[in-house]
Amino acid sequence: MIEAIPPGLLLILGGLLLPVVPERHRKAVMVCVPLLGLGLLGLTPLGTELTYSLFDYELTLTRVDSLSRIFGVIFHLAAALCAVYAWHDKDLLQQVAAMTYAGAAIAATFAGDLITLFVFWEGTAITSVFLIWARRTERAYRSGMRYLVIQVASGVLLLSGAIVWYSSTGSLEITGWTRDGDHLRGMFAFDSLESAHPAALLVLLSFGIKAAFPLLHNWLQDAYPEATVTGTVWLSSFTTKLAIYALARCFAGTELLIPIGATMTAFPIFYAVIENDLRRVLAYSLNNQLGYMVVGVGIGTELALNGTAGHAFAHILYKGLLFMGMGAVIHRVGHCDGSDLGGLWRKMPLTTLFTTIGAMAISAFPLFSGFVTKSMILSAAAIEHHTVTFGVLLFASAGVFHHSGIKIPFFAFFAHEREYDREITEAPKNMLIAMGIAAFLCIFIGCVPAPLYALLPFDMEHLHWIPYDITHVVTMMQLLLFSALAFVFLQKFGLYPPELRSTNVDFDWVYRKGGKRAVVGLGRLADSVYAGARDRLYLEAGSVSRRIRSYHSPGGPLGEPWPIGSAAIAAAVILVIFLAMGWMG
Amino acid sequence: MSHEDLPPSVDPKITRIIVWALFVVCTAFVAADLFYDKAAHTHYDFENLVGFHAAYGFLSCVGLVLAAAQMRKLVMRSEDYYDRD
Secondary structure, rough: OOOEEEEEEEHHHHHHHEEEEEEEEEEEEHHHHHHHHHHHHHHHOOEEEEEEEEEEEEEEEEEEOOHHHHHHHHHHHHHHHHHHHHOOOOOHHHHHHHHHHHHHHHHOOOEHHHHHHHHHHHHHHHOOOHHHHHOHHHHHHHHHHHHHHHHHHHHHHHHHHHHHHHHHOOOOEOOOOOOEEEEEOOOOOOOOOOOOHHHHHHHHHHHHOOOOOOOOOOOHHHHHOOOHEEEEEHHHHHHHHHHHHHHHHHHOOOOOOOHHHHHHHHHHHHHHHOEHHHHHHHHHHHHHHHHHHHHHHHHHHHHHHHHHHHHEEEEEEEEHHHHHHHHHHHHHHOOOHHOOOOOOOOHHHHHHHHHHHHHHHHOOOOOHHHHHHHHHHHOOOHOOOHHHHHHEEEEEEHHHHHHHHHHHHHHHOOOOOOOOOOOOOOOOOHHHHHHHHHHHHHHHHHOHHHHHHHHHHHHHHOOOOOOOHHHHHHHHHHHHHHHHHHHHHHHHHOOOOOOOOOOOOOHHHHHHHHHHHHHHHHHHHHHHHHHHHHHHHHHHHHHHHHHHHHHHOOOOOOOOOOOHHHHHHHHHHHHHHHHHHHHHO | OOHOOOEOOOOOOOHHHHHHHHHHHHHHHHHHHHHHOOOOOOOOOOOOOOOHHHHHHHHHHHHHHHHHHHHHHEEEEEEOOOOOO
């Protein structure tokens, strides 16, 4: 079945054909095509491969295994949900961009070689930027441009890595994990930077940009909050999770990823606490959630990799749901700045309910999806005795509840009563349906994790690990409830920082301000060097021209008429010189 | 209008009930540590202390928020900071 229509290409084709579909049918096509793709994927047995030849190279367009399948399933599901959420939107540009973007992400997931991966990797960058530009503001345009430059750079690094790898090994194939005791290792896994293959470092940098590694992360917090209401929901589902998939596939068991991931879980939450734009808070929190998955990849045991894959699945749903909730607020209120929101629960009760469910899921409350997936990564870190990492992950878990679990619903829907400059009503029906389905799945996965566990790369029964043992439940409840208590304590004593309209500078200052200043400074320097050189040249040219004029003007040594005898002697001397040269040569 | 001048969105009576309920549930979950074999599923000795995760969660959040509030002094700029040339 899959030989006929490779996953991802169906969505790309669907997206490209959307302009010729009558407008009234477009939305239905956008929902049905991902569902059709999901159905086809369901019929495709594990191990299916589709290869093709390009010049002298044998490339693998599609390879379905247990890791690519779970990401493929959630990507299709997310695309269908996003399409329902965007049902009210008639912007053809966004519709085409969104469908082709989702298709490129799915196609990249099933890529069996580095070149195919590169093509669709860049495909996700080029298509998704239109979801930012579609906001049609100067700010969005600039943000989109920065996003595009960084995303394309990631692709270029991937291509460079592929070329270096090919020249060294003669192969472009993305191979499966190898086993090293209890640990799995990806094809590019390394033990130390010195022992790493140069290609592995290039590819890691490429994946690291898309996975928002520390210092490479700012494109995410910069661009996602600037995209359209529906665009951000699409964006939050694919790019970073594709990077997590690629990391898991190629770098499983690389211990360097453990401290990188742990840093990712911890530092964004400080920003999330003080950020005012609630979609930017969610972008920081997204970065934090990616950290757990990166830690899981670094640990590289079966439980850890199951945790990474499962957490990515759950995360796409609850993070999408949270962005949907904030998108609904923007749709109705016009913005989602915490400093100017509050009291919306009376006006948007269902949005409040669904967003709160998303908040509970991301906080990993028992009976919600985050709990049954994140616990795997926490347990894996503890089992492998990564003590500091375990401590950081616990800290970050408490922090997530604080900024995503409490802050988002509290400041948007509760906090203070507020007058709005327009009549606020509940979100449109299509948004409510999408949020309702996502909320249902967050609870369903939390209460009945077995269907999700069945999709994971390794058999959970064989791992002898269950989420709902009394220790997991009680310790997690303690952590979360006392985080809530801390919020109450800080609010009560006036220690909680108020929501303020502001910009918080992050590492992107380096290229948005520092870099800009450096470039402007260099430009000025070049300008002054050029001006100096030009003036000097004019000066020199002037003096040469004056000298020539003085020789040739009337009264100058060459300006006077020569006697005929002098001319004859001069001609004879030149002739003799030429003759001598001819005789010698 | 500053935040303090705005009326709370939820009736303070209900808020008080929620906060008291939170106290009760928090106490119950710490007490729960005494009634099961915690060590059976933990991986570190420090985790077995009664109320360890409760204290860790509380202190983490207080520390996080206070540190983040201080961080504002370092990183906070006006809203149009990047829009100005």
